[in-house]
Amino acid sequence: MTKSFEQIDKVDLEVELVMTTLKQMFGYDFSGYNRAPLKSRLLSFCKEYQVDSVIDIVKPLLHSPSISKELISYLTVTVTEMFRDPVLYQFLREYLPEYYQTKPYVKIWHIGCSSGQEVISLSILLQELNLLGGSKRYATDLNPMALEKAKRSSYQLANLKLYIKNYLASGGSHEFSKYYVVENDSAVFLPQLVFDVKFAQHDIVAEPAFTGADIIFCRNVMMYFTPQQHLAVVNKLVAALPKGGLLCIGLQEYIPDEVKALRKLKHGVPIYERIA
Amino acid sequence: MSELPNTNKGLVVIGGSAGSTEEIYYLLKHLNGTLRKSIVIVVHGKPIYSIVTDCNWTISTNLNFVLIGQNQTIKPNTVYFAPDGYHTLVESQSMFCLSVAPLLHYCRPSIDLLFTSAAAVFKHKCTGIILSGANQDGCAGMQEILRQGGNTITLAATEASQPYMINVCIEHRAVSMVMSKAELANFLTGV
Numbered sequence A: 001m002t003k004s005f006e007q008i009d010k011v012d013l014e015v016e017l018v019m020t021t022l023k024q025m026f027g028y029d030f031s032g033y034n035r036a037p038l039k040s041r042l043l044s045f046c047k048e049y050q051v052d053s054v055i056d057i058v059k060p061l062l063h064s065p066s067i068s069k070e071l072i073s074y075l076t077v078t079v080t081e082m083f084r085d086p087v088l089y090q091f092l093r094e095y096l097p098e099y100y101q102t103k104p105y106v107k108i109w110h111i112g113c114s115s116g117q118e119v120i121s122l123s124i125l126l127q128e129l130n131l132l133g134g135s136k137r138y139a140t141d142l143n144p145m146a147l148e149k150a151k152r153s154s155y156q157l158a159n160l161k162l163y164i165k166n167y168l169a170s171g172g173s174h175e176f177s178k179y180y181v182v183e184n185d186s187a188v189f190l191p192q193l194v195f196d197v198k199f200a201q202h203d204i205v206a207e208p209a210f211t212g213a214d215i216i217f218c219r220n221v222m223m224y225f226t227p228q229q230h231l232a233v234v235n236k237l238v239a240a241l242p243k244g245g246l247l248c249i250g251l252q253e254y255i256p257d258e259v260k261a262l263r264k265l266k267h268g269v270p271i272y273e274r275i276a
Numbered sequence B: 001m002s003e004l005p006n007t008n009k010g011l012v013v014i015g016g017s018a019g020s021t022e023e024i025y026y027l028l029k030h031l032n033g034t035l036r037k038s039i040v041i042v043v044h045g046k047p048i049y050s051i052v053t054d055c056n057w058t059i060s061t062n063l064n065f066v067l068i069g070q071n072q073t074i075k076p077n078t079v080y081f082a083p084d085g086y087h088t089l090v091e092s093q094s095m096f097c098l099s100v101a102p103l104l105h106y107c108r109p110s111i112d113l114l115f116t117s118a119a120a121v122f123k124h125k126c127t128g129i130i131l132s133g134a135n136q137d138g139c140a141g142m143q144e145i146l147r148q149g150g151n152t153i154t155l156a157a158t159e160a161s162q163p164y165m166i167n168v169c170i171e172h173r174a175v176s177m178v179m180s181k182a183e184l185a186n187f188l189t190g191v
């Protein structure tokens, strides 16, 4: 059925045209993502790149595909920080030593690791608990540019103040500067912190989940999904976890009521155990 | 939290800078009765939900106070609070969504993002209110609400803790009404 001319929101339509192009030309499928954040990211993309309107992104996308990486980086929102939501890391600091005792080694999967701050945060925590040697980790993201940054583990010095504040709030008590060296205006974190990590491009919506992870981090990734997509991905993660496996999500994220197999471990901490 | 049929009579979006907690307290204290619309409050740099619910503010009201989480359902007769550290956007007439996109005008939550997305979804059923503000954030959102046919109100600059934003909105012709605190409380009770 066609809508009357006034009913059509032109910008919404333009957003869909960009999404269709991204899917058909590059295989990125945003159909299960909330529209409002995508639209606002596209509008700021236009502002930053001095493009008149959203529809004007389609043509360059069709003819010089190199801008697709830039655009994907914009749309996927890669903003992250170390020890984000310190309560989670504080909880893990107490919980993990006993958890590791039951296993020869623990496999951990960071989904949507972005530029890697979450991975390094866990490295530091595991190192301080003497558990890094007993860990095998995967860190994946949809966005290839973010993964490149993650592999370099090099972050602007200006951000360190926030990271250290979070680290201290999470119960860390070591001299933070022992974990990195300064190069120009960056803090480069030590390679031995991520020796166990395999980085790979992976789309948690479109591709099957890896199996065998004991702990999954999927934080501030599902936030962007529609309720239907969110439920589907949570179910996928539950199926990938063994009983007793852990799922860490973001502080403002939730587990849908329909999902009965997960139990929150502690009030106020975004971590769940698979119980069935 | 799947989408409900739309029973919503509209959305009132209220924005302010860190100094506006007093004004918000005044408004919430004077709100009574049942609202057909929903209200959402966004304040820069202060965990306004915990300030309202934890402290000894005596707010006796039959309204529900809710901190917005991922894919939060929008219901009438409810006052929603945007969480600190996230942008809150309006996804549909029955759902808010969150984003950790970069700061806008040095702020997250951003008043502009909330107001602009609210305007796109609720059109003439959207009312924007600016209580105070120390920077530009809010003006573009107010303009967008007006453009989509909604109403825009500011507190009288003389009563505001931070009048800068109010004056910017007025200069940009983004304001359809100016009200005193008392008028504003009265107005909100009727929505």
Ligand SMILES: C[S@@+](CC[C@H](N)C(=O)[O-])C[C@H]1O[C@@H](n2cnc3c(N)ncnc32)[C@H](O)[C@@H]1O
Pocket: A076, A077, A078, A079, A080, A081, A084, A111, A112, A113, A114, A115, A118, A140, A141, A142, A143, A146, A202, A203, A204, A205, A206, A218, A219, A220, A221, A250, B100
């Ligand atoms: C806001 S960052 C979160 C980073 C980190 N987990 C944290 O909480 O700070 C979201 C990340 O999820 C990634 N992402 C979005 N959709 C994805 C998908 N379908 N599969 C894998 N990663 C995805 C984005 O590329 C982005 O790097």
